[in-house]
Amino acid sequence: MQDTIGIPACFSSGEKPSDDPTAVTRSGESVFISVFRTKIADQCRLVIVTWCKNELLHGLSVSVEGPQGENQYGCKFELKPWWFWRKQGSKRFVIDGNKPVDVFWHLKAVKFNGQTEPISDYYVAVVCNEEVVLLVGDLKKEAYRKTGCRPALIDPILVSRKEHIFGRKRFSTRAKFHEKGGFHEISIECKNRNVDSLDGVIVVEPEMEMRIDGNLALHVQHLQWKFRGNESINVNKRRLQVYWDVHDWLFSPGLRHALFIFKPVLSSSSSSSPLSSLSLSSQTGSSGSLEGLNNGGTPEFCLFLYAWKIE
Known part of the structure; x- marks a missing residue:
């Protein structure tokens, strides 16, 4: 074969x-x-x-x-x-x-x-x-x-792109969000922030920053409670829905990955609508599925980024 x-x-x-x-x-x-x-x-x-x-x-x-x-x-x-x-x-x-x-x-x-x-x-x-x-x-x-x-x-229609990258605290790559668009520099950093509690004790809380072309696009505080989520951002006057799942970064030992999904928002789409036929799990983006195609058959491109955290 x-x-x-x-x-x-x-x-x-x-x-x-x-x-x-x-x-x-x-x-x-x-x-x-x-x-x-x-x-x-x-x-x-x-x-x-x-x-x-x-x-x-x-x-x-x-x-x-x-x-x-x-x-x-x-x-x-x-x-x-x-x-x-x-x-x-x-x-x-x-x-x-x-x-x-x-x-x-x-x-x-x-x-x-x-x-x-x-x-x-x-x-x-x-x-x-x-x-x-x-x-x-x-x-x-x-x-x-x-x-x-x-x-x-x-x-041919570009249905999806998937990339696996490795890092310790910062993860960087360059990718397109549209098939005919230009490349964008993506940087994701997970770090700890010292916070004063009510009783005067310093508490360490994880947070995450995402920068696109050097500009801060996403800042998630209290990451231990918000390890899964989504948010709509603007890149070059185009809306982009970003989904993240960093649970394994925080709570799993050894080599572990977070999953980020970047999905362009069509002008007729709602920014709060869920991903069609997609779930925020390690199985998302199977090459054997017709991912990125909604029920009407209209192509909807997705970028899947697996960020592997190594100690």
Whole structure:
């Protein structure tokens, strides 16, 4: 079912990637997952593009799910720092028994700039039935020339992005809140504040600050009581609903993660409306679900950020 090219440690060999964040990050790699919905072989399917990074290498996985998420097919490979790894090429796998899907990649001059996902000078293209059904990266002309295929008639929809990051007190990343928008710098810090009690005793209370592009966007005090919640904020005059669950940061021992969800608020949506089909748990954002799609079928993008706290 799968064609493997040097599987990175953060991927399970020959298995569907686990929905358990603990399993995904068991080796300590940073992981960045983009989930797209598009039409492949006459069926609407999810395409999952996963980048991972550790101290030695970057890894890339491209997989396609069946119409109901019952099967998953794909290929994986490592971007090793040595001269002999393949910086460009293609690989084929078969879905539904007899329908070929080709993945083309070009990473000769790719720039990561310390990030898990590339920022420029690359492409990864998924081709089926002589159509480029998904194309990520900025070298689009080169991708169409190399594949010799036309763009698909239906544009893919970015359903969600999921990132796993590690830190002690401060967690930083850069991400888009809209598919066609620019990148934003996100910084989340959990710290303790000394508070004078009524009887004169100094009490230590945890609090959390979130900054976007250097500006204070969210400040949660008394975090021991408000470890789950949501709030509407404005970023570049656009409303964004932020959900957080930091329970495990405060009350669980060992390596533990908090979950943050960033959801753009559509002009016709209520800022207080709950996330459709989403729950603030470690299972949120399973790649096998049609997350980010409401009952009317309108795409609603979500960014899931898993922040792993290490001592």
